[in-house]
Amino acid sequence: MKNEKSTQLFEAAKKYFPGGVNSPVRAFRSVGGAPLFIERGDGCRIWDADGNELIDFCCSWGPLILGHNHPGVREEIVKAVDLGTSFGAPTRKENELADIILKNNRFIEKIRFVSSGTEAVMSALRLAKGYTGKNVIIKFDGCYHGHVDSMLVKAGSGLTTFGISSSAGVSEEVAKETMVLPLNDRRAVEVAVSDFGHDIAAIIIEPVPANNGLLLQDKSYLEFLREITKKNNILLIFDEVISGFRVGFEGAAGYYNIQPDMITYGKIIGGGMPVGAYGASEKIMSHISPEGNVYQAGTLSGNPVAMAAGIAQMKACLEKGFYEELAEKTSYFINEVKSGIKNLESKVKIFSIGSIFWFAFTDKEKIQASSDIDPASMDKFRIFYHELLERGIYFGPSGYEVGFVSAVHTKNDLKIAAEKIAAALGVVFQKEMV
Numbered sequence: 001m002k003n004e005k006s007t008q009l010f011e012a013a014k015k016y017f018p019g020g021v022n023s024p025v026r027a028f029r030s031v032g033g034a035p036l037f038i039e040r041g042d043g044c045r046i047w048d049a050d051g052n053e054l055i056d057f058c059c060s061w062g063p064l065i066l067g068h069n070h071p072g073v074r075e076e077i078v079k080a081v082d083l084g085t086s087f088g089a090p091t092r093k094e095n096e097l098a099d100i101i102l103k104n105n106r107f108i109e110k111i112r113f114v115s116s117g118t119e120a121v122m123s124a125l126r127l128a129k130g131y132t133g134k135n136v137i138i139k140f141d142g143c144y145h146g147h148v149d150s151m152l153v154k155a156g157s158g159l160t161t162f163g164i165s166s167s168a169g170v171s172e173e174v175a176k177e178t179m180v181l182p183l184n185d186r187r188a189v190e191v192a193v194s195d196f197g198h199d200i201a202a203i204i205i206e207p208v209p210a211n212n213g214l215l216l217q218d219k220s221y222l223e224f225l226r227e228i229t230k231k232n233n234i235l236l237i238f239d240e241v242i243s244g245f246r247v248g249f250e251g252a253a254g255y256y257n258i259q260p261d262m263i264t265y266g267k268i269i270g271g272g273m274p275v276g277a278y279g280a281s282e283k284i285m286s287h288i289s290p291e292g293n294v295y296q297a298g299t300l301s302g303n304p305v306a307m308a309a310g311i312a313q314m315k316a317c318l319e320k321g322f323y324e325e326l327a328e329k330t331s332y333f334i335n336e337v338k339s340g341i342k343n344l345e346s347k348v349k350i351f352s353i354g355s356i357f358w359f360a361f362t363d364k365e366k367i368q369a370s371s372d373i374d375p376a377s378m379d380k381f382r383i384f385y386h387e388l389l390e391r392g393i394y395f396g397p398s399g400y401e402v403g404f405v406s407a408v409h410t411k412n413d414l415k416i417a418a419e420k421i422a423a424a425l426g427v428v429f430q431k432e433m434v
């Protein structure tokens with residue numbers, strides 16, 4: 001595949017940005033080579049600086065559930081830009097987006113818009129601490145919650161389950177306010193709650209963990225978390241930055257029919273523009289400034305251009321049958337791939353929920369905790385990835401990342417893609433035999 005231009009651009013970018021990028025995974029370090037510099041996107045396709053055309057399953061890491069350059073979204077963005085790009089004062093559009101969301105979501109009563117998923121999580125955690133008057137947060141190994149200091153922690157070794165920092169610049173004091181537990185392990189939660197319950201403000205989880213592979217949890221486990229938190233005066237936060245508006249308009253809360261105390265959103269909510277949000281009951285949200293004493297603010301929060309994009313996208317998502325059709329197409333796609341790799345059934349698994357999928361090089365039937373993922377399997381992903389690029393298929397450049405099907409991937413696109421993916425997988429194992 002031609003990549004001279006992307007390579008040149010990447011070399012130039014290295015002079016400007018650390019590692020040549022403005023977000024680390026984009027640097028292609030886990031798959032090797034220079035990242036593709038994207039020139040434009042339309043529908044389910046993207047074109048890079050060298051003129052390569054690819055079918056996109058990264059979809060900007062999830063936000064583009066309607067695909068690239070969706071006419072309805074673009075039109076609303078353009079109309080909003082015509083009226084001015086930012087006022088730092090309330091606009092009608094914030095009401096409109098909030099109204100669409102709150103009227104169609106049984107799990108939150110009030111919402112606050114911010115500008116990214118990280119900001120949503122950061123604000124929700126502060127609110128949880130302010131509301132409960134407690135300071136410790138439980139998170140799970142294998143769940144990502146953005147680059148909030150207190151979430152950049154990993155499980156400590158030995159007896160202590162208090163976190164140790166996983167990034168320079170995060171102090172041990174901050175890391176110690178987070179306990180990191182394995183997913184899908186009730187005993188670990190029971191012990192932590194019985195030993196430290198009086199200090200624990202909240203348990204935060206991705207109800208559909210989709211940032212470290214796709215670690216689908218049993219509904220009964222999520223229900224268990226709901227019960228144990230309720231009993232012990234601990235808030236349950238669903239981080240739905242990926243799953244929100246993805247596994248259904250009401251996200252994972254609706255999918256599993258579990259009422260968390262707070263929900264964070266991002267990605268899809270902004271229609272491809274930078275928007276995040278957090279929501280909860282009126283009672284909990286009343287603790288946010290200026291009503292309450294938990295401070296949280298943003299110069300560009302509720303930005304009218306971003307709101308316009310969100311409104312257009314949310315409206316499209318609410319159309320009858322939208323999610324059913326998306327899930328049906330995704331099943332079709334996965335079945336097409338599977339029928340092309342029958343001989344590899346024991347070596348490659350495709351896990352999925354709704355329109356999210358994940359290819360795992362494993363013989364395991366279920367992967368529910370990060371410790372179930374064999375790091376050595378990523379060597380295969382690296383080969384797979386470049387075989388995909390050669391065939392015009394774009395995935396997120398890491399084997400730990402999930403893929404997304406959008407509303408504009410047609411069955412024909414998916415059939416073509418499935419054949420190419422199956423062929424790429426064939427090459428992975430052919431190379432292995434040599």
Ligand SMILES: *Cc1c(COP(=O)(O)O)cnc(C)c1O
Binds near residue numbers: 119121145146239267
């Ligand atoms: C993407 C993501 C975040 C971070 O959102 P940003 O907009 O990248 O800051 C947080 N939590 C989850 C579950 C995510 O998927």
